[in-house]
Amino acid sequence: xxxxDIVEMLSKNSSIPKKQAEMIVNTVFASITEALExxxxxxxxxxxxxxxxxxxxxxARNPKTGDKxxxxxxxxxxFKPGKELKEFINNI
Amino acid sequence: xxxxDIVSKxxxxxxxxxxxxxxxxxxxxxxxxxxxxxxxKVELRGFGIFKxxxxxxxxxxxLKTGELxxxxxxxxxxxxxxxxxxxx
Numbered sequence: 001x002x003x004x005d006i007v008e009m010l011s012k013n014s015s016i017p018k019k020q021a022e023m024i025v026n027t028v029f030a031s032i033t034e035a036l037e038x039x040x041x042x043x044x045x046x047x048x049x050x051x052x053x054x055x056x057x058x059x060a061r062n063p064k065t066g067d068k069x070x071x072x073x074x075x076x077x078x079f080k081p082g083k084e085l086k087e088f089i090n091n092i
Numbered sequence: 093x094x095x096x097d098i099v100s101k102x103x104x105x106x107x108x109x110x111x112x113x114x115x116x117x118x119x120x121x122x123x124x125x126x127x128x129x130x131x132x133k134v135e136l137r138g139f140g141i142f143k144x145x146x147x148x149x150x151x152x153x154x155l156k157t158g159e160l161x162x163x164x165x166x167x168x169x170x171x172x173x174x175x176x177x178x179x180x
Binding site for chain 2: 001002003005006009010013014016020021023024025027028029031032033035040041042043044045046047048076077078079081085086088089090091
């Protein structure tokens with residue numbers, strides 16, 4: 001499933017034109033991205049939480065060649081599904 | 093940031109009423125949930141991929157008391173952020 005499928009579903013379920021539905025879906029994910037870029041946590045009730053975790057710099061290896069490589073510190077977005085979502089997908 | 097902040101952004105961009113904006117934001121996440129329930133992965137370019145992972149059933153142990161505890165198994169949503177996102 002891709003973004004266009006989400007857009008289509010939203011358009012159908014809300015009887016909103018596709019163009020506007022696309023704008024909505026883009027805005028939703030863009031605003032999550034923006035918040036995460038500022039290290040802000042995004043909490044969506046009934047769905048889950050997006051958070052940014054800081055990874056420390058470390059030495060790793062190139063799995064193909066076995067060469068040692070240094071990995072700089074970086075930020076990684078994480079998603080933790082909420083309880084409701086977990087129950088929903090498990091049909092509880 | 094919480095859902096209400098997303099709603100107000102959507103409201104600003106689309107000019108929809110607050111109530112309507114609330115509805116469509118809710119429906120957006122509902123669509124994702126519906127996909128997850130059907131074990132479908134959801135790929136959002138520039139954002140990331142949500143995938144459903146099956147967790148095995150098994151037997152674990154309470155490390156403190158040594159008692160055996162069943163592990164239920166089930167499904168879990170995994171998210172991998174887009175590489176573009178990571179650099180940003």
